Amino acid sequence: MDDFSQLVFTTGISLIPFVFTLMFSILILGSSHKLLLGDKTLSMSAKFPRQLTLALLYFIAVISIVISLPVEKDTRNQVLGLLGILLSGVIAFSSTxxxxxxxxxxVMRITKPFRTGxxxxxxxxxxxxxxxxxxxxxxQTEQRELVAFTNSYLLAQPLQVVRSSGTIISANLSLGYDLHHKKIEALLIDAAESADLKDPFVQIIELGDFSITYRISGLLEEVKSLISxxxxxxxxxxxxxxxxxxxxxxPGFINQRRMDDKPPVIAKSPRSKKTDTLPEATPEELIFDKAEAAEQQEFVEQQLMEQIKTLQESLKLATPEKKEKYQKQLSIKQAKLARIHQLKKEQKS
Structure with missing residues (x-):
């Protein structure tokens, strides 16, 4: 009986570090989960680094529990080696x-080469x-199709991003040598200004055998209307x-046509009818409907997060009379943000 009591006592003593480590790990992981991911108003981009931190804590907790196991040192080393093999296997078998x-x-989250929209x-x-x-x-392409690229592909390919502050749009055309380039340049600049382009300019791209190739360019400040x-x-x-x-x-048509008194081939402009019509929807509204909605959603989400942060700071410093008012506003903002996150999940599913 004495030997049995001694065995129980010895086993209990050896289990103390293991039990303490296990309980401490559960407490730390539970608190960390609530602290890092307890805020339901966090966006996916804000949650990601917190999820990585939580995953690292789980890994440290598992290693700590294994080290505290009441077993022989050789057995403990074998368990640690097995964990290392399992981890290496997961990385190896999950494709490169x-x-x-x-x-x-x-990398793209750090460099941020573009944003939604x-x-x-x-x-x-x-x-x-x-x-x-x-x-x-x-x-979302000009044909309203959705195309997905892996991030590794994007990182390996040249990526062109239209600047949100404005972009240059151009048009090329060829005209004969019988027209002086100064006259053509003035007309093309007038055309670009009529198209609401800023600081238009004309370039002579090529002197061909039968024609001159011109390029008219200008700055478009409202890039959302790029297609239009x-x-x-x-x-x-x-x-x-x-x-x-x-x-x-x-040029072939010009050179082969008989030069007589017939009128030139110019399409006549139809007479405009003055009718009260509602403004037509732009092609971009139809083509990029999902991209436009995603951009607006992200903009509203960022605004709500900033307003929630401001209200939380104001709530800490507010008087008891104003706390109820701030708390009500905060609840409304958080509910709106939670609704946006729910809509995002529904759109992905």
Missing amino acids: ALVSNIMSGL DFIRVGEFFGRVTEAGIFDTEI ARSRLLANVLDTLHNASIEIVS
């Missing part, structure tokens, strides 16, 4: 592409960003040149 995508996603070009694809995740990035602005510029170039009795036809 997955690890590469995660690392690329981290920006126009980007990747290879032959052009469109607006609808979602930028840790594994992939999704854009390009079409509007081309239409204004047509109208401006036709109104100046300058025809735009192929």
Whole structure:
């Protein structure tokens, strides 16, 4: 009996470090989970670094529990070695592409080459960003299609981003040598100004065998109307040149046509009818509907987060009379932000 009591006592003593480490780990992990992820108003981008921190804490807790096991040193080392093998196997068997995508996603979150709603070009694809995740990035093209790129692919490819402060749009056309370039340049600049482009300029791109190639360019400050602005510029170039009795036809057609008294090939502008019509929706509203909604959603989300932070700071310093008012406003803002996060989850599912 004495030997049994001694064995129980010895076993109990040896279990104390293990039990203490286990209880302490549970307490720390529970508190950390509540502290890091307890705020339901956090956005996905704000949650990600906290989730990484929590994963690191879980890893440290597992190692600490294994070290505190009441077993022989050799057995403990074998368990640690087994954990190392399991971890290496997980990394090895989860494809290198997955690890590469995660690392690329981290790099892009740090560098932030674009944001939701920006126009980007990747290879032959052009469109607006609808979602930028840790594994992939999704854009909406001019055909209203959704195209997803892995972040490792984006990081390896040349990425063109249209600056939100403005972009240059251009149009090329060829005209004959019988037209003086000074006259053409003035007309093209008028066309660009009519298309609401700022600081337009004309370049002579090529002196061909039968024609001169011109390029008219200008700064578009409202980049959301990029598609409409390009079409509007081309239409204004047509109208401006036709109104100046300058025809735009192929060099072969000009050289092969008999030069007689027949009128030039210029399309006549139809008579405009003065009717009260509602403003038409722009093509961008139809083409980039998801990208526009995602950008607006992100903008509202950022505003709400800033307002919630301000209200939380004001609540700490507020008098008892104003605390109830601030608390009510804070609850409303948090409910709106939670609703936005819920909508995001529903859109992804």
